[in-house]
Amino acid sequence: MIRVLAAVLLAAAVAGCSGAPPAPAPAPDPAAVDAAFLSSMIPHHEQALELTAMVGGRGASPGLAAVALRIDREQVEEIGQMQGLARARSLPVGAHDGMHGAMPGMADPATLATLPTLHGPAFERRWLETMIRHHEGAVTMARGYAGTDETLRRFAQTTVASQSVEITTMEQLLH
Incomplete structure (x- = not known):
């Protein structure tokens, strides 16, 4: 056991002393970064639509109904914008089935x-707790956009x- 450990440590030391710097990681392809961002944001927004569709007929307060309608309209518009941006840039935008x-x-x-x-x-x-977490996730994803496309950055x-x-607004409705 000690000989095996010594051999592993010796091999690691020799590898570390080779003098060659580690190869730099290749720069990510900007189109791939943009496609990945849109491929995750579109289904994320689609789930928000699924959630807003649940509000009607559930005895929700007028405040909740209003915020759900606002979210619904914004998400529909933003999905269209993202799909248009993907088409205009010839980006392959696929669904993340099973990756939610x-x-x-x-x-x-x-x-x-x-x-x-x-x-x-x-x-x-x-619903409010769920949608707050959902929006917090979208904010995290949007803040994490690391592409170079100025329109997508905006x-x-x-x-x-x-x-x-x-x-x-939703946090205020909770209290």
């Missing part, structure tokens, strides 16, 4: 199954600003 759990803020299947069974204040509280900044305002 990997995106920040995505509601899990249990939450999506539970929300439609709730009504009144119980629905409102659970889009990401606008997403951070608008969804931050909506988070504040």
